[in-house]
Amino acid sequence: MWQDKLQEECGVFGVYNNNEFDTSRMVYYGLFALQHRGQESAGIAVNNNGTIVYRKEMGMVADIFDDNVLDYLNGHSGIGHVRYSTTGSSLVENAQPLVIKYTKGHMALAHNGNLTNADTLRKELEAKGTIFQTTTDSEVIAALLSRARIKYNSIEEALVEVMSIIKGAYALVIMTPHKLIAARDPFGMRPLVMGKKEDSFVFSSESCAFDALGVDLVRDVDPGEIIVISKEKGLESIQTNKKKQSAMCSFEYIYFARPDSVIESLEVYEARFRAGKVLFEEHPVEADVIVGVPDSGLGAAHGFAAASGIPLVDGFMKNRYVGRTFIAPSQGLRELAVHLKLNPIRSQINGKRVIMIDDSIVRGTTSRRIVNLLREAGATEVHVRVSSPPVKYSCYFGIDTPERENLIASTHSLDEIRDLICADSVGYISREGLLSTFKGAGCEFCTGCFTGNYPVEIVDEEAKGCQ
Template identity: 50%
Template sequence: MPESDEPKEACGVFGVYAPGEDVARLTFYGLYALQHRGQESAGIATSNGKDFSVRTGMGLVSQVFDEEDLAYLRGHIAVGHNRYSTAGGSLACNAQPIVVNDKHTGEPIALAHNGNLTNSETLREDLEAQGIQFESTADSEVIAHLLAIAPGGTWEERFHYVMRRLEGAYSLVIMLRDRLFAVRDPMGVRPLCLGTMGNGWVAASESCALEHLGVPMEREVQPGEVVQIDAHGFSGFFPVAPARKRALCTFEYTYFARPDSRIGGQLVYPAREEMGARLATEHHVDADLVIGVPDSAIPAAIGYARGSGIPYREGLVKNRYVGRTFIQPDQRIREAGVSLKFNALSDVLNGKRVIVVDDSIVRGTTTPRVINLIRRAGAKEVHMRITTPPIISPCFLGVDMATKAELIAANQSIEEIRQHIGADSLGYLSIDGLNRSTGQPPNDLCNACFTGVYPLNVQMQMDKLEAARMREPVLVAAESLNRAGGP
């Protein structure tokens, strides 16, 4: 199958402190609700106050865990993780939670991480020079080891030591033998929220995970805050000074988060509807109907229809299980391409002038196939509308997008992109329209992938990406030789 043109999120995290509850089962269903944030691996660690139990594996939550695993994972504290690899490959050793031993007490620390550090290689080299051995390639293990060696008599002092050294995006849930921490980086790049249940607390990447469990959302973890939950209750503290700039990722609103989640106090669904309505104002075109590319663009398509007065219809049906299997497609199935993922409704589209709303165009590999599918269903005209501005720069804060050389909008004009995807017209939402739709102050948002202006220094990461790109032909050639039986 062709490489997906969708941006990929780093991970989903979930933590619970709830004496008397089946915390492993709660975490299983919490991760199930967060499955959209990562499908490569899943893991749960629990503590009964004395001992840790851990289960991790490759695949979806439903593939990794069974009743026997949940029976093994006993305790009243748990942390869980869904992973999509950004820093570190899709390997079993990178499945989280990561467990390391505290260098002061010898007790285990379990950590689950959503985000991406921009200085992880420097920190790793420093830790290796101190004799620390790594068992994974993920930057999350760097955070765990930093916490394990951090000096100080209190956990507030230890987090101060760690957070002064970390650069980049990190929303964390951390489990000790007797307590749970929820941590968010000072810029607040990735979401993290808190809910209450009886005499316990739950932390999750998105509020939808709380609502599935019937847990009322209390509030979000504030940027730069560490929340501690233990037998004495709930407390929060700020180990480092506030960041000069907050940088909540706008892709949480356009694509990553589920539409029934609240991010920054704003329900995502109406934000996406507003993006579509603003897109209709900015890029109107006469047409017969509006459709959305499932699933993330459906609310925006409804908003475009509302703003333009053009009827909304479902013209594409998504197979939600494509890519969720370990069975590899043969060549004939691979050549079917995007038609494996979507089916076009010819009775709806035939003879119609169609506006197609989607959330982004990254490499420009999938969109031409979607448009071709719609044309084969009989559409007379296809007008593409995108709820984000053109993506011109890679992300270094937890989104696996592409290198600058791979980003189509970084290398082609909008007219050239229109010709490439085969649309009759193409319109992108402006940055101002996107920012206004989120309901957040523009200065509190990260739009680096649209502007090239990052909230922190990412030169090291850019150099690393460019070096990797330059090595690619060599690696591909070596792989071809190996498959051919060469040296």
């Protein structure tokens, strides 16, 4: 059963430690800060004098790693991963980092994103004798890399070839006995940033992971860039994106990333605040109070309040200890889980006209439940404003979305959506309005889930069939 939100992706983190920092704990705290990007499994691999040791399990970061495990994971460099499955089943076999041995040695790999030609490549590799242990497209990357490595003197040369073969979105951190490598797909669809602490280099899906560790944000890894860190040569950069194109996922700013992260030189909270201001300009409405749906609707709610002068109130109490609503075993319990996760504060709602700000509407089911919660709390009117354009198309680049027939904006008009979610009115930010909120970011953006125009070809027939 799909939840009425686009699902988390994954988070990657890597450290090349030239100092006496505790590598495993740096990776641990980095993953802890990235936990919002995936809660199914987590793993850490470290390089201990040329030997890669690792631990990965199903569950949350804090539940998998304790002091004893972190003491065991001792090394001068390390990578980590938190996972939400977009391809491959939710099994411990699919947890990352992937650690593989091959003819030229061994390596560990962590990946955020999704390949659009993974099935085609998997079949080609299987025909040549490759045996796969997981169902993830990340293992396809690892298999291609291990085969290409035979032909080249360095793993970075092999990676250049692999990046010319794979299509889709990816942010990679790769560790070998002598190097730490970070790479980003040629369109930069998934975020990846580089930081520095004294003489040590750190990579992360988001800059929020740097703050608690005292790591200085240096810059984003460029689209198509491969960064190699080694003791012998220090930092080297290889650029494979000759056209200088980019297409960052717009939902990183709308929903996925933490508001305190800075991606492509733009703070996520600032983009969400601007979206709220644009929402008011495009869809003004008279009301008494504004309520933001926690958590990713709050930034836009602040912007809407600032632009409109309508007071923003704490309309909901969020229980942060309730898991994702779709894991409940029955529809009745799913309904209960919504009430457990969000409960309206009646004194702020009763007898008032309410503007409800949310980041997106996917299926419409949760939006309807939240609108009805506000009405049960005494709201006389509920006007829904959405800080993303209507989601009409599936994503194939690392975001878990329903098939197109289950996207409410793909099959219903605006008036029908209003009636289905029991609102008095509905207003979405326009695509042009959304893009205006990204002013200052050093990249262009993918808006394929709004327009159906994707920056990368969808190769596999299985993917094409669910558009």
